[in-house]
Amino acid sequence: MDVRMDTLTHLSRRFVGASPFPQRVFVGLSLLGLTLIAAPSDIRAQAGGAGQGGTNTEYNHDLAPRARAVRTQAAIDVDGRLDEAVWTQAPVITDLLQEDPDEGAPGSERTEFRIAFDDNAIYIGAMLYDRFPVTGRLARRDAGQGDFDYITISLDSFHDHETVYQFAVNASGSFRDAVSGGGGGGRGGGGGDISWDPVWDQATQVTEAGWSAEVRIPFSQLRFRPDNEQLWGIQLRRNILRNQERVAFPFVPTLDRGGASRFAHLEGIENIRSGQKLEFLPYLAARGEYLQLESPPGIDFANPYQSGSDYFGEVGLDLKYRLASSVTLDATVNPDFGQVEVDPSVINLTAFETRFQERRPFFVEGGDIFRIGEGGPAGSTGQAPQLFYSRRIGRRPSGRVPSNAVFSDVATATTILGAAKITGRVGGGWSLGLMEAVTSQEIGTYMDATQVVDQAVVEPRTNFLVGRLRRQFNGGLTRLGSFGTAVNRKLGGTDLDGRLHSAAYSGGVDFAHEWSNRTYRFSTMFTGSYVQGDPEVIARTQQSSTRYYQRPDADHLTLDANATSLGGYYAMVDLAKQAGAFGAKVAMAASSPGYEVNDMGFQSASDRLIVDTNFSYNHPDPGRIFRQWDVRGSPDAVWNYAGDRVWTEVNTSFNLQFLNYWSLGGGLRYNPSHDDDRLTRGGPMARTPRRLSGDVNVRSDSRRNTTGRLSYRWATESDDSWNRSVSFNVTLNPNDRWRIQLGPSYDRRHASAQYVTSVADVLADQTFGRRYIFGGLNQTTASLRTTVNVTFTPLLSLQLYVEPFVSTGNYRELKELERPGTYNFLEYGADIGTVSQDPGGSYDIDPDGSGPAASFNVSDRDFSYRSLIGNAVLRWEWRPGSTLFLVWQQSRVNALQGDGLRGTDPWIGGFDLSRDMGDMFSTPADNIFVIKVNYWLNP
Incomplete structure (x- = not known):
């Protein structure tokens, strides 16, 4: 097991030695939450x-x-x-x-x-x-x-x-x-x-x-x-x-x-039939892609895999069979998952994956049975790990063709050969869910600069399995469940065994009980995980941003380069008062360092011990000024398994609705300085500055033809970092058929120390033989999300969606972490060494000037990202259960990074809305047209 036996003892000592303010606030508010949970129910009525x-x-x-x-x-x-x-x-x-x-x-x-x-x-x-x-x-x-x-x-x-x-x-x-x-x-x-x-x-x-x-x-x-x-x-x-x-x-x-x-x-309902047991939904789809293709510099022959005007056709079938009046078998062959909403544009400068919402009907429909656990820590402490994240199935292939390829033909999504699931409820309070999906091996074909053609496996054939069994007692007041997931990949004959686990398993139990008119709830969950594979991939897993086993000062972790498996656990308990004017919750969770569920699920952190306390007061009755109002507060704290406090927050929020149905809401959050074992991305422990942040929003009366919401967010830190964000959402209903929604947003942030890279240097003995490079980052982001809905009849509608998006960032004042356990930095060219920028934009850094340390180069990380994505969808339900889609998708993406382009575009990293919008609209567009029709049969 990857947990040291003295963890709790060490943790208690570290907490007792913490600074008095967060300790007292945390203990006091946690006790208040427990008091509210234990309070007699008649307090609610009073x-x-x-x-x-x-x-x-x-x-x-x-x-x-x-x-x-x-x-x-x-x-x-x-x-x-x-x-x-x-x-x-x-x-x-x-x-x-x-x-x-x-x-x-x-x-x-x-x-x-x-x-x-x-x-x-x-x-x-x-x-x-x-x-x-x-x-x-x-x-x-x-x-x-x-x-x-x-x-x-x-x-x-x-x-x-x-x-x-x-x-x-x-x-x-x-x-x-x-x-x-x-x-x-x-x-x-x-x-x-x-x-x-x-x-x-x-x-x-x-x-x-x-x-x-x-x-x-x-x-x-x-x-x-x-x-x-x-x-x-x-x-x-x-x-x-x-x-x-x-x-x-x-x-x-x-x-x-x-x-x-x-x-x-x-x-009164009696002697009824469940109707026809079998339903078919075959579909036929055709797609035309009109893409802008460019040849790499120095290549004088055309792309052999794409002409810029390419056409595709697909057929498939969804099937639903009612095994009983409450149990259904769903199956799909060559499912079409192309007709879904577009993911929003995101610039992710963190080390963690961005989670997107699942929108594919086969996985969303009936997906509630596969949700695991109730309650648990949330909000600023992070969400509980999600054991089943269905977007892993059919994702973009994880492998790549070799770097010498100049043209390639690689699938943008892994083909789902078939998927089936059984879901439903049976007698005795039992409910069940079982789903299996098989994705194909994906082979990428490529051509190098000498026009030699070759192939590479970019995704192995994979089997995904998830099962869920749950039983209710006492009229649904008590719930007990078990679950398990399995991912098995055929890696033989591929070069992917260093990138992917050959097998990944998770499983566990969850329990919840409510009492006193469901006023109170106790819930708990325990899950375990186990992954296996080649030593290279297990080493990659140990060093991933989820856990960073390679941290040089993490004595509770050991990086094992020869390991062929990794296991861990996640456990949670939650006690809540969820009804009445006063509400409260105390939740605790432990995620061991080796816990890993990202093959089938979604998880951003392990090596965590979490305590999350929330309390609230809700006043639903109209008064002289407010129609209703509520206030909330939450002290949170997180430690790692060494007992280092890596997160502390005290926050409060409010929502007020006035008698005229306008609303005002907002919140305030304070984070004292604490340890940070993620800032150096696998390096030594650091600290964070103190942070104070807040938000306020105003919402208009939703009964009107024109409604709006104005939001403002801000943050300031003790190291002079700051963030300001404003957004406005307005909905216009000019008549009974049209609805127009506009959502402009503008965000500016300055980070005094944004991680850039790390460089090995045996002379950097203060930081364990590596230099951890940071830079000041100024980032500006603007977007305008626009949706137009035109409804001709309840069964015939046209939806238009467009989002221009601009984000720019420029790095300045490159520096290195001075020593572990601090938030102190030494700026190159000012505090230590020298720094110069070459004509291409890269930085040449000599960390000790004329001293013995070797100089090194850091690429220019400045960026300008401009995109315009949109689609138009005509949806016609031409007969019950049967739908025709006509789809047009367009994207214009202009993404530039300073390194190597500084001489050709000196404005990279600088924000100028007029110039950036002009560059975005002048970028050639990729267009995709889709026609899809399905036909519902209920023989």
Whole structure:
């Protein structure tokens, strides 16, 4: 095991010896959090005053409100008119109460819901009376519903208080669907995974009395128990935009918690069928690429692999088979993952990977079952490791063709030969998920300067496997699960055994329990990891930015260049008070140095012991000035396994909503100086300067046709580093079909010591035989994210997205770390040695002038990055479940680094918005056109 037995003893000694201020604040606020968790529940009611925000009455789910569905003997034409006989026979639901703005009061307008069913579907009819004109804008599927008059139907069809299916429709017939786990949130509405696109019908009518809606949801799109007599959970909600009013049946107070566990009981559904068991979704796609191609200097022959106008075609198939009413098999052959949103532009100057959101439907749909653990440290201490990060599957090949290649043909994404998963819920509170995917070996073909053609394997054939088993007890209050992942690669015959693990495994258990009306929660998780491979790749893993085993002063770590495997663990405990006016949480986690899950998951740090404490106060009741407000605070601390305190933060934040629905929010954070075992990127320990940072934001009334949010962030450090950032997001709704969103942002930062490189020098005995080079960095970034949505009908829409992005940085005042354990630097040419810059931009440095130390060269790191990325997507759902996409993607990228180009472009690293925008738009564009059509079959 890679943990020393005296770690906790060493840690306690280091903490006792820490500076008094962060120690006292940390201990005091942690004790406050524990006090709030242990406080009697009646404090919540006292703090809530006379409002409806909370209750200390013990909730009995057996006494939940009831709704009843009736069987229809005649077909229902889903046209929104509610003129079938069954709508006069079904019991009416009218007792909806306000969630906002007057919590617990009756709705300002009468609302009626009725529920019917036949052998194949459930029907909901709604009559939404309104004395004023309704607001119902057209929007593409799954657009946010926050600025419409709309209704939401939330179904817990398996009645396990876990999975919630949400169906929303607004007064113009635009609709949204989502599925969420964990009970669907505090009130069971909103949020969820919107990539889930079931086949269902909806229609609305606007009348003189208000508006009406009719919804048909096939049973084939839901999961439910195989019982003749069904018992479901249901929540019905209505939003009236002009009042910012939300009413719900059943009503759940803001300060209570429960989600689906607080739904009403839906009775009366019996003798139903799950519908057709088999669904096919074949697709056909064609793509044309019109790219700007350039030959390297000195090459007088054309690219043999690309002409600049290249065409491709693809076919594939998605399959869904219902093994039971609550268990589904999904499979895909040659999946098309090209029609997804564009990742945002990012300039990453850290040593850590950037995490992007998964948007591919096969992996997102049903992905909730594969989420592991509840709670844990978050925020400034970093997120818990993610054991299953599906973007590892089908990623860009990790290998490269040799450096002597002048032209190459290498896939931009690894081919997924096939993938399948089984997900669902079975009896006894069990839920399961099992997914396997196989990616192909990718071979890159290349040509060198003498026109000799060769090949290189850039990605091996790989098998990915993830499994999840979970059981609920006590009506969902207690949850116990296990999980495991496996990655196996065929590296034989490749040159990749020094870059990739041959096998990687992880597994563990998680547990959570809630009590006292779900007011309190205890959760814990333990996972282990094991990777194996060639000694070269294991050595690379030990020296990666996640752990830096090579740190010369890290006595608790040993770099083993001959090791063929590496193992570790991650453990977490979390105790939280999650309901009531006062909230609090204390979470602790330990990630051992050898813990490694990046083959299948996502992890940025190990060798960490974390304590994260949070407390909050929420006041949901309107007063003389504020409609609602809340404040939060959090002291956090992180140590490594040697007991060095490598992070400390004390922060507070607030959110205020005024009576006119404008909002003001902000926060303040203080970081005292602490040890930093990452600053030198594998070198000795250093320190960080003190840091004070904050933010403030103003949000306008979301009921208006024009809404906005203005944000300002700032930071200042004791070494004169600073950061200033401003962003403005505005949404324009000129009419019922158009929506325009503009998001300009501007950021400037000055870092006094940005890591540049390290250089070996046996004479640098103060820093263990290497010089760690830093530089002052001035960076400026500006962008304008623009989205235009035009909705012709709820089934036909056009979305335009464009983002011009400019980021420049220039390095000055090159310096080296003076000695370990400090934040002291010696500037070349001022404190020590000499420095000069050659015409190409590189720096020649003699660290001791006329002394014996050898001189060295540092490349010019100044950069100017300009890009314009965008796409246009026409989406037409031409029949239920079948969609046509027409896509145009364009990118213009002008990326320059000073080294070698300083003589041709002296402005590299300098920010001039007019010049940079001109250079960006004058850059030749790459264009890609895609047409894709799929056809849903439900035989």
